[in-house]
Amino acid sequence: MMHSLYIAWRYIACNKAKTILLVACITLIAFLPLALELLLTESERHLMSRAEDTPLLVGAKGSSLDLVMNSLYFGKEPTERITHQETERVADTDLALPIPLYVRFHARGYPVVGTSLDYFDFRGLELAEGRLLAVLGECVVGARVARALSLHPGSTLVSDPENLFDLAGIYPLKMKVVGVLRKTHTADDLAVFVDLKTAWVIQGLGHGHQDVIRLKDPTLVLKRSDTNVAATAKLFHYTEITEQNIASFHFHGNTADYPISAVIALPYDDKSGTILRGRYLSPGQQRQIVSPDEVIERLLQTIFRIKNVLDAVVAMVALATLLALGLVIALSLRLRQREIQTTFKIGGSRLTIARLLTAELLIIGLVSAVLGGLLTWGVWIYANDLVRLLFIQ
Numbered sequence: 352m353m354h355s356l357y358i359a360w361r362y363i364a365c366n367k368a369k370t371i372l373l374v375a376c377i378t379l380i381a382f383l384p385l386a387l388e389l390l391l392t393e394s395e396r397h398l399m400s401r402a403e404d405t406p407l408l409v410g411a412k413g414s415s416l417d418l419v420m421n422s423l424y425f426g427k428e429p430t431e432r433i434t435h436q437e438t439e440r441v442a443d444t445d446l447a448l449p450i451p452l453y454v455r456f457h458a459r460g461y462p463v464v465g466t467s468l469d470y471f472d473f474r475g476l477e478l479a480e481g482r483l484l485a486v487l488g489e490c491v492v493g494a495r496v497a498r499a500l501s502l503h504p505g506s507t508l509v510s511d512p513e514n515l516f517d518l519a520g521i522y523p524l525k526m527k528v529v530g531v532l533r534k535t536h537t538a539d540d541l542a543v544f545v546d547l548k549t550a551w552v553i554q555g556l557g558h559g560h561q562d563v564i565r566l567k568d569p570t571l572v573l574k575r576s577d578t579n580v581a582a583t584a585k586l587f588h589y590t591e592i593t594e595q596n597i598a599s600f601h602f603h604g605n606t607a608d609y610p611i612s613a614v615i616a617l618p619y620d621d622k623s624g625t626i627l628r629g630r631y632l633s634p635g636q637q638r639q640i641v642s643p644d645e646v647i648e649r650l651l652q653t654i655f656r657i658k659n660v661l662d663a664v665v666a667m668v669a670l671a672t673l674l675a676l677g678l679v680i681a682l683s684l685r686l687r688q689r690e691i692q693t694t695f696k697i698g699g700s701r702l703t704i705a706r707l708l709t710a711e712l713l714i715i716g717l718v719s720a721v722l723g724g725l726l727t728w729g730v731w732i733y734a735n736d737l738v739r740l741l742f743i744q
Contacts, residue, residue, distance in 0.1 A: 369683075370715065376676060377719035378726070380669045384662065385723075386730045391658055393734035395651055401537060402643035404474075406624060407447065409437055409631070410613040415641045416650060422613040423643055424538045425454050425462040432610035433638060435547070439607060444630070446623040447616040453550045454612045457511045458526070461496050463543045465550025465611070473617065476539060480504050481530030484546050487600055488592025490526040491544045494534035502528050507591075508543065510553050524553045525591040536735050548602070551609055552592070557602040616640070684708075 401423050410418040411431035420426040441449035450473060453465035468483060470476075471491075481504030484491060492502050502508065506528040526545065534540055551557050592600060602609075618624030631640040730737065 369679075373676065373679070373715050374719050374722065376672050377716065378722045380672055381719065381723040382726045384665050384669075385727045387658070387661060387665070389727070389730050389734055390737060391654065394654070394738045397537075397735065397738050398647045398651065399644065402647040405615060405643045406618055407616040407627065407640055408613055408643055409433075409441060409449075409616055409638055409640050412637060412639045415639065415646045418613060418639075418641065419643045419646045421454055422452050422615070425464060425542055427462075430612055432612065433614075434607065435609050435611050436607040437638060438611065438614050441614055441616050441627070444627060446627045447618040450615040450617065451547055451611045452613045452615065453547055453610065455610075456513070456550065456553050458490075458508050458543045459500055459511065461493075461500075461541055461543050463490075463510060463545055463550065463553065465545050465547045467547065470544070470615075473615070474535075474537075474539060476535065477533045479531050479533045481528070483530055484544070485529070486592075487546065487549055487552065487597055488524065488526055489529045489545070489549070491530040491532060492528055493532050493540040493542045493544075495540040496543060497528075497531040503531060504529055523590060524549070527592075547609075547611070548606075549592075551602065551606075552600065554610075556609055557600055680712075 402419070405423060408418060408422055410422065411433050413431055417426070417430050421430045435451060438449045438451045441447055448469065450467055450469045451465075452470075454462055456463040464470075471483060478491075479494065481491070490508060492500075492508070496502065500508070507525050508528055509525050510523045512523050526543075526549065532539065532544075545553075548557060616624075616627060618627060628640050628642075631638055
């Protein structure tokens, strides 16, 4: 058998093009279904683990899937806004701990998540460097954001403008990085966390400017009286919050009416969660409360229905490829009739011919198995990153 393997190996080495084609076909037939299964399994685990950790989510009525994807995975598609008053409403029930979320803006392409310090405790986020948020204008970045942008405590990060031709005069905010989170292999690694008020400053709802009472430039004063000073649009607005100007930052109106994306509700027990869900079922209710794991479960059912179609397509392609391989082998035997006749003339039997052909197929199969195994191993190792790249982002 060793002689047959040697002769088969020499023949394969002399026919590289045909061998590479056969190896590639067999490798892809074996690799594609395994890779698809690994990616779908990892995506299910990734999606469900985060959804199961989030008991309830309150948001505007509409698509529950958009609400969950925006709030849990910080999707780029914005959802309809609710007001911060919804956070107070959940807190007033004494049934759950509310954690507000405002996911709308970006910094260098990464989502800026406005929230409270309770979010870090809820997700179990730990610091690799620095500290958590303390004052207006500070941010804490995820591990992958810090690595991609080379950020560390003391660095600065500027928010992206939503519109380069914004006539409202809302300027990008230069934020100070005060902390870097440990890697969690979740959406938190790709986020920039700020206080809710900082997110509202980015939107232009809060701002700081020069002390209008002490203004000496007459072109900056529109109207002055004993009780009020009205400034012109020429008044300079800060785009960076520092120790020198932080006292001048303020918000107009009631912050309870300011926008947020959603509220994560953490019920104190199962009974509290059931009662809280019931309060959002009344007719004419403008808000919805959803259980993220139920929403993601419906999404996964759709994904696996698509997977069944993909499996059928892969099976048909595999069958067609195997038939084509059979045709290639049959044509190869016809083209190799002179070689086979020569083998008979030097004393070889039909069994010898069969051993040579079997050895060739065995070598090709082993090479394909090794390559397919290496590719599958690579997908298994980087499944989390591939899922983040292909499905989550």
